[in-house]
Structure formats: C-alpha cells, structure tokens
Amino acid sequence: MRLQRLGEVGSERSGILGEDGRIYDLGGITGDIDGAFLAGGGLARARAAYEAGELPLLDGADGMRVGAPVARPGKVVCIGLNYRDHAEETGAALPPRPVVFMKDPGTVVGPYDEVLIPRNSTRTDWEVELGVIIGKRARYLESPEAAKECIAGYAVSHDVSEREFQLDFSPQWDLGKSCETFNPLGPWLVTADEITEPQDLRLRLEVNGVQRQDGNSKDMIFQVAEVIAYLSQYMVLEPGDVINTGTPAGVALGLPQNPYLRAGDTVELSIDGLGSQRQTFAQA
Structure with missing residues (x-):
C-alpha cells in the first residue's frame, strides 16, 4: 500500500x-x-x-497539499557516513559502528513544502536518504531478522543540513540538522511488503536540473535491518519513529567549489518505488 x-x-x-x-x-x-x-x-x-x-x-x-506521510514522529534518528562513497568524499574513515545522531522531529514537513535556509547560513546542503518508518516497538532486538518485523514502511527523506552549524559550531551534529523544515518526507509511506529488497534502491537528486546524487542503497555500510537492531540496543524505537539511513556521494560538502544552496534554488529527489519530492528553498 x-x-x-x-x-x-x-x-x-x-x-x-x-x-x-x-x-x-x-x-x-x-x-x-x-x-x-x-x-x-x-x-x-x-x-x-x-x-x-x-x-x-x-x-x-x-x-490538496501533500503532507508528510506519518504525523508527529516521536523521534527522527539518523545514520551518518553510511555510504562508502559519501564517507570518502568527505574525507572520513569508514565507521566501524553506525554513526548516530538525532534530528528534531519538528523538522518533518511535506515533500513539496518550501524549505527555509536558516538565518546566517552559508553552507546549507542536500542529502537524499531512504527513510524507514517504524511500525512496531523495537527494544533489544536479537537480530536483523527480528528488526525487519518492526518496519511499517519506507519513504523518501531529505536530510537537509547546514554544514557550518553541524561541523563548526558544536561537537555534535544536531545544530546543523534540526533547523525548521529540514526534513521533507514522502510523498508516501510505502508499506514494507511492497519493497521486497530495500538494499537495492536507486536514490537520485538534482539541484536546479543538474544531477548531484545518483546512488544505490546496496552501497550502505550498515544495512537497514542492521541499523534498526543496533539502535534498539541503545534506545526504544516506537511506532511512528523515522530513521534516516544515510546518503550517497554528491553532497555540496564533497563537491568542487562547494555549491551550497541559496534562496530560489530547486531540489528534486527520488527513490525507486517510493516516489519523488520537489522543494524550492527560501530565506528564513
């Protein structure tokens, strides 16, 4: 569905x-x-x-306006550096364990809503990600197989980031991830039974018609079920929670001249089987 x-x-x-x-x-x-x-x-x-x-x-x-496909997620949990090519483009070593950070659930907006560039931002960046919606309480799961039973479905997720806030202003990443409107989600919650292989989905993103990201979820370092099982050892995942599972290479941070987003820019992104998004960026 x-x-x-x-x-x-x-x-x-x-x-x-x-x-x-x-x-x-x-x-x-x-x-x-x-x-x-x-x-x-x-x-x-x-x-x-x-x-x-x-x-x-x-x-x-x-x-009607299209809203996020799940209302009021209790939390948005994100996995950083989860694609080999993205870790390489940022100059980071491949992580031995999932890199976990949190994002304010209030950042979740509709897939076509306007996204605001924060005041004093100089490095607002894009990140297309496979979003996972939890459908069953996950606590101390014993295996990735058990984790699969906790997935309600999947959605296109846009983990918008402000790199100066994220990397320069705090030892944690949350400041650069939790600005208002920084997580467009949708257009659909596609139930897990329709996505037979979540580790073979193509993710694409364009900025002003120029392709910037073109990756595949098979290149994740830690697969979806592994991530859920891992997180469940440290926090309880509740129905309605959203997990952002990482982004492939092609973000502005890793590109020559770092072409960060500006007011008036348009970003379009899609994932196989999950639909597409389109946002225009504006100054807060």
Whole structure:
C-alpha cells in the first residue's frame, strides 16, 4: 500500500493511493497516520477495508497539499557516513559502528513544502536518504531478522543540513540538522511488503536540473535491518519513529567549489518505488 496525508498543515486527511491512481479516504479507519495507528494494527485494517471496496474516494484530493506521510514522529534518528562513497568524499574513515545522531522531529514537513535556509547560513546542503518508518516497538532486538518485523514502511527523506552549524559550531551534529523544515518526507509511506529488497534502491537528486546524487542503497555500510537492531540496543524505537539511513556521494560538502544552496534554488529527489519530492528553498 501507499499511504498519504493530504491537506493544510495540522489538518491533513489520510488516504490510500489506489491501483487506479485515485486517493481513497481512510477517515473511517483512523483520524491520522501516526504512531497509534501503526501500533494498533492500522495497516491491516486499512488494507482490509481497501480490498473490500469499503473506502470512499477522498473528495478534492487532487487539489490538496501533500503532507508528510506519518504525523508527529516521536523521534527522527539518523545514520551518518553510511555510504562508502559519501564517507570518502568527505574525507572520513569508514565507521566501524553506525554513526548516530538525532534530528528534531519538528523538522518533518511535506515533500513539496518550501524549505527555509536558516538565518546566517552559508553552507546549507542536500542529502537524499531512504527513510524507514517504524511500525512496531523495537527494544533489544536479537537480530536483523527480528528488526525487519518492526518496519511499517519506507519513504523518501531529505536530510537537509547546514554544514557550518553541524561541523563548526558544536561537537555534535544536531545544530546543523534540526533547523525548521529540514526534513521533507514522502510523498508516501510505502508499506514494507511492497519493497521486497530495500538494499537495492536507486536514490537520485538534482539541484536546479543538474544531477548531484545518483546512488544505490546496496552501497550502505550498515544495512537497514542492521541499523534498526543496533539502535534498539541503545534506545526504544516506537511506532511512528523515522530513521534516516544515510546518503550517497554528491553532497555540496564533497563537491568542487562547494555549491551550497541559496534562496530560489530547486531540489528534486527520488527513490525507486517510493516516489519523488520537489522543494524550492527560501530565506528564513
């Protein structure tokens, strides 16, 4: 299934993208696509209602804003330097363990929303990432196989970063990762059963029509299930949490002349099977 949230910020309505390309209303199943919905068997109920033909069309869906496909994630956990080519372009050694940092959940916005360049920013950068949405509580998981059972689905995630804030202003990365609007997510939550091989997905990103990133999730140092199992040894992952699993080479930080983002720039990004995003950047 492909689940989507449509409508103005704070008033989004939930739906399923049907095989006919139309959006079917989940209002009779849930008030929102959030942690409680995922934890309470919401995906199974939504699938059953859709397959039984019980869902009405979502009126006016074509003209609605597309929101992030999961509401109010409790946390956004990120993995840094998780692609070999990205570590190499930044001059970093390959990490022996996952590099973990947190991102303010309030950064999560819709896939086509405007993204704000922070005041006093000089090095705002792009990062296309495979986002994972947790569907089942994960605590001290015994293996990557057990971790797979905790995945609700996947989404395109844009881990926007301010490199000066991230690398120069603090020994931790959070300052450069948690600026407002810095995590567009979506357009869909694509359920795990539809992505048969999450370690073979092509990730692409363009800035103003120029290709900057073109990678594949098979090049991750730590695979998705490994990351979830690892994190569960140190924190409890709850339904609705989002994990950003790293970015391939091609970020501004690693390019000649460091072509960082400026107001008016447009970024387009996509992942196989998960759809695409497009954002225009503006000054905060």
